[in-house]
């Protein structure tokens with residue numbers, strides 16, 4: 001394949017801030033803590049950062065990249081706070097590659113910080129009265145975001161006969177991976193029966209079909225390819241990327257059973273010159289069990305309606321043939337509102353061989369983030385070697 | 389006194405809520421391409437025409453997706469469990485609603501429903517639906 005903008009860059013740093021329940025922290029502290037750790041991981045000084053791509057989850061973070069840059073003392077030549085919800089960070093990697101390839105900047109710092117659990121910041125949609133949500137959805141009492149995903153799940157299960165037991169397999173595998181992650185909050189084993197017995201939130205999704213609600217942040221450093229080769233650790237290369245959104249509110253989703261991954265998956269694979277079966281690791285957004293299930297199908301790892309069988313019998317669990325969400329995912333590791341930054345951090349660690357007890361052999365990893373009510377999607381394909 | 393969120397009509401949505409107060413379900417219809425449009429807009433999302441007329445619709449719909457809510461924010465707790473659905477109007481548009489029924493678990497995708505306006509708190513009557 002011919003050269004394209006993705007070849008201009010590599011990821012050289014990735015880190016999390018403190019994660020968990022952090023009542024003593026502010027959102028900005030978590031941005032800054034993650035930024036410091038990611039730049040130290042990269043071995044790149046703050047003075048080289050000339051691109052800032054940031055978003056937070058509280059309503060108070062207006063102009064997030066501007067606030068983060070001021071806090072860290074950066075006057076960038078590229079700035080980006082595009083909000084695609086939970087997949088903003090996958091899209092930021094693509095934006096960073098475009099900006100660096102175009103010569104707008106050399107080193108981009110991507111950050112996230114959230115105290116959505118302890119800070120009580122609203123999440124899941126604005127409240128301005130003119131919003132369609134405020135007039136035509138809020139009065140119905142759908143618990144957000146679970147209710148939106150429950151509606152999609154109801155339609156999906158109706159069409160394909162997928163069972164709650166099959167959805168539960170995703171939560172069970174996530175917990176099995178989390179047991180190998182010393183930073184995960186829960187290490188007790190989880191069974192399909194446990195998931196089915198958990199309190200129902202909105203049918204067909206019970207409490208353990210839903211991600212954790214935590215505080216936390218993360219950061220990733222994307223830099224010019226020649227600079228990346230001189231950085232502290234081996235670069236992680238960008239093979240493919242794509243982003244889209246298909247609607248905002250769940251009532252306006254074109255097809256409740258087809259996620260944005262059906263657009264970004266094929267586009268990302270085409271840009272990389274690769275196929276689903278070439279992937280050694282899949283980091284798939286799992287805000288809810290149904291999110292991961294439909295995304296796997298839409299990315300082409302299995303056929304439409306086959307996701308329930310695909311995730312069963314331990315295939316996605318440790319020692320299974322399809323390593324997925326190896327740090328425990330949003331379901332059993334952490335989920336501070338916009339979880340996509342954590343998918344990236346784990347993919348980088350796995351590609352570098354830094355994942356400890358949960359390490360799997362990875363040359364190529366797929367990362368797929370989801371934002372809003374299955375509204376936005378962004379897919380990245382990352383590799384240990386540069387794209388040929 | 390209910391603290392449930394109530395719609396605050398604006399220049400785009402007032403015709404919808406005024407019709408609701410008369411017990412009539414209205415949506416927009418695009419003169420340019422003939423599509424029915426919901427939620428209300430100043431331009432058609434199919435053809436960008438700004439010639440959108442308010443028309444009465446039948447109030448008949450089909451359940452497209454449905455969830456029975458068992459955990460909810462404070463103002464809705466008194467109603468648990470209740471069914472929130474996406475319904476497809478006979479004329480085309482999809483809308484979110486609550487289905488009025490004593491047996492929410494028995495609702496199924498494909499069920500026929502029809503509109504029934506009811507007040508909830510201080511706002512205008514809302515277009516609930518009920519199984520036919």
Ligand SMILES: [Zn+2]
Pocket residue numbers: 418419420421422423432433434435436437
């Ligand atoms: Zn039109």
